[in-house]
Amino acid sequence: MKFYIETYGCQMNISDSELISSILSKDQFIHTTKLNEADVIIFNTCSVRKHAEDRVIGRIAQEISRKRYNPNLKIGVIGCMAQRLGEKLHNINGKIDFVVGVDQYKKIPELIHNSVEKDEFLSNTIVDHSEIYHELYPTHSGKYNAFVTIMRGCNNFCTYCIVPYTRGRERSRSIEDILREVENVGNIGFKDVTLLGQNVNSYNFNNKNFPELLEQINEIDSIKRIRFVTSHPKDLSDDLIKVMADSEKVCEHIHLPLQSGDNDVLKRMKRGYTIEHYLEIVKKLRENMPEIAITTDIIAGFPGETDNQFQKTYDVMKKIKYDYAFTFKYSPREGTKAADFTNQIQEDIRLKRLQKLIKLQESITLAKYQDQIGKTKEIYVEKISKKSDKEVAGKSRDFKITVFKGSKNLIGKFVKVKITDAVGWTLKGESIQEIGDRR
Ligand code: SF4
Structure with missing residues (x-):
């Protein structure tokens, strides 16, 4: 039987789709x-925003209409929306054949x-807080960067x-299992790994x-670049900053969600840090790695956010000067605490x-x-540029897409590039x- 997977949401879902493959x-x-x-056909779904669920x-x-000329076609829903809604999904669409939760992928x-x-609807969304998919290695779909x-x-519980x-409670994979997977991907040609966790x-x-894990991955010969997401500011230690600065392969990029620039809002979000602590981390990161790129996530219009509190977020963004920020307007998710807060902000204000x-x-x-412009960067070439077949594109260590003249022979190689221009992003x-190839 042939299967097709359509993936929504975060990198964790992309990685899960590779695991399921x-x-x-x-x-x-x-x-x-x-x-x-x-x-x-399997839909690996995301629940993070209502819009994401509606879209899927x-x-x-749309795809269920295929059953008209292919009655044997099976359609399944997995991932966060499957976990959240379970059998209710069958009420939403009676033609769905199976629903599988995030801890039951081995049963697919x-x-x-x-x-x-x-020929009947089946569902398994049993929560298993111990499931870590030990010794199950994903079929990595890319060629250059492995999650x-x-x-x-x-x-x-923000x-x-x-x-x-x-996705249930936090559990970590064994170091040995992770090292084995990283070595395996290195041996098949991936040189850039991104370590994933909430x-x-x-x-x-x-x-x-985590710093000890990074140090060990840094020793793996075949791997040349190491990245990781997501870093929670409340748990980012001085040890981690030191290991990042001292480990040759750990790239100069960190994704550090801010969410809000106001302490009262952060408290109501239950983020576990203050803005002063956050700014201190940014300072240490930049002192230890002057070229580090910092990206973030920010929510506008969290329940109860006043004009003044919003302005503080705006001012912090101006002060930190992120390389990039994923900005969202607050969207209430049924089942979360903030969705029941009575001081929701009007849609037009959130949007503004x-x-x-x-x-x-x-x-x-x-x-x-x-x-x-004028700097020299090491680019890991991943593909021919979309705009011209005489140019190649790749990423710098600080995660900036860079395009330059070159042929397909450069794909998979590292090239030193002098930056001459910046066009958009x-x-x-x-x-x-x-x-x-730095082997
Ligand atoms: S740290 Fe907060 S925002 Fe991130 S996954 Fe956990 S609860 Fe969600």
């Missing part, structure tokens, strides 16, 4: 990237076989976030913490605040990119030295 392939299923060839429900309805082959045999999950779940309810800074396995943040960040990002440059 591996589980299904071991059971003789064949992966296809063509919808019209598929016997099974619309997509499922069995569920598909049973669904074919019995490696180091932990699952979250214990933080009041706006659905993740702890859908809060990597609280990684802990048998008293080994969001637009203000977007505009500010656009000007900061533009200036940041302009600042790169893309740097342009000239190759000055090919470093090779």
Whole structure:
């Protein structure tokens, strides 16, 4: 049987889809990237915003029409929305064949076989707080950057976030299992790994913490670049900053969600840090790694956010000057604490605040990119540029897409590039030295 997976949401979901591909392939299923060839279509869903759920429900309805000329087609829903809604999804769309929660991915082959045999709706969303998918290695879909999950779940219960309810409590994978996976991806040619977790800074396995894990990954020969997401500011230690600065392969980039620039709002979000603490971390990061790029997530219009509190967020953004910020207007998620707060902000105000943040960040990002002109950067070439087949594109260590003249022979190689221009969110440059594949 051929399966097709459509993935929504964060990198964790992309990584889970790769894990599921591996589980299904071991059971003789064949992966296809063509919808019209598929016997099974799986939607790996996201619950983080209502809009994300509505979108996927619309997509499922579209694809279910395929059953008219392919009655044997099976359609399944997995991921956070599957975990959150479970069997209710069958009420939303009675043509869905199976629903599988985030801790039950090992059961997907069995569920598909049973669904074919019995021709009835099946669901398994049992929560298993110990499931870490030990010794199950994903089929990595990219060629250059591999996502490696180091932990699952979250214990933080930020009041706006659905993740702890859908993905369960935090648990870390064993260091040995992670190192094995990173070595494996290095051996098949990936040189850039991104370690994934809802809060990597609280990684802990048998008293080994995240900085210790990073140090060990830094020793793996075949891997040349290491990145990680997401870092929770409350758990970011001085040790981590030191290891980042001292480890040659750890890239000069950190994604550090701010969410709000006001202490009262942070408290009501249950973020566990103050703005003073956050600014102190940024200071230390920049002192230790002057070239570090810092990106963030920010929510505009959290319940009860006053004009003054919003202004503080705006001012902090101006002060920190992020390389990039993912800005969102607050969206209540049913089942979270903040959704029940009685002081919700009107939609038009949330939108206005969001637009203000977007505009500010656009000007900061533009200036940041302009600042790169004249610098020399190491680019890991990943592809031919979309705009010209005489140019290649890749990423710098500080996660900036850079385009320069070159042929496909450079793909997979590291090249020193002098930055000559910045066009929007893309740097342009000239190759000055090919470093090779750095093996
Ligand atoms: S740290 Fe907060 S925002 Fe991040 S996943 Fe956990 S609860 Fe959600």
